[in-house]
Amino acid sequence: MLILGLECSVNACSVALVRGNQVLASRFVGACSLQSTGHFFMRRSAETLMLLTQALFFSSTIDAPMVERVAVTRGPGSFTAIRAGLSAAHAFAFVAACPLIGLSTFDVLAFMYRQRYGQSALRVLLPSSAGRVYEQDYDAGVVHVAIRDTESMTEKTMEEAVDSLGERVLLVPPVLQAQVPEVCVPKVLYPQASATARLARPMKEGDKHTTTAFYGKNPYAH
8 A cells, every 4th residue: 555644743844655664755854954943844834845745756656646545643743734734634635535544643753663662661742832741651562553542641741741751761752852851861753754654554444543633732833
């Protein structure tokens, strides 16, 4: 199955074409490349995602109608960027006349960690507002990341999230790295479109997923 993955929920943009476990082509622009300060990143996120996708198809032998599924992160994350990603995903799914799968940013980061480092118990943090973070835990020994009920996540201060960490590995996107207390050394990963696509691959119609944006109670916007 040929899947187009889209991701721009956490201060970076990426797109990927994946068949099975093979990444056929991918493009990534990080926050530094986007000069992500203030509202600049948010104004550019939709434009950047479209340009990356055009470059992706231009550099491959694949045309948009060949895509069999579109996968996109739906949040939590930056308010404007999530909307941009979902809008682009809906447009491409319409062009390709294929299903659209929405995944939580938590799941994508947990999936990436476990593909690289193994099945440790995890705590994934994402930015909320006013210096707070959203938290979601994943148990050890689970081979595949389950599709989570994002609305069951909790919101805490960074200090509260680290103090109650226990034996879990802390996983954060780069935007949160500087906020982590020095007593803890987190794993740091950008969510990537290739992981979004690979995580969506085994899902079937009727599996729990949604393409509704999830911003959290207090969406943060730069």
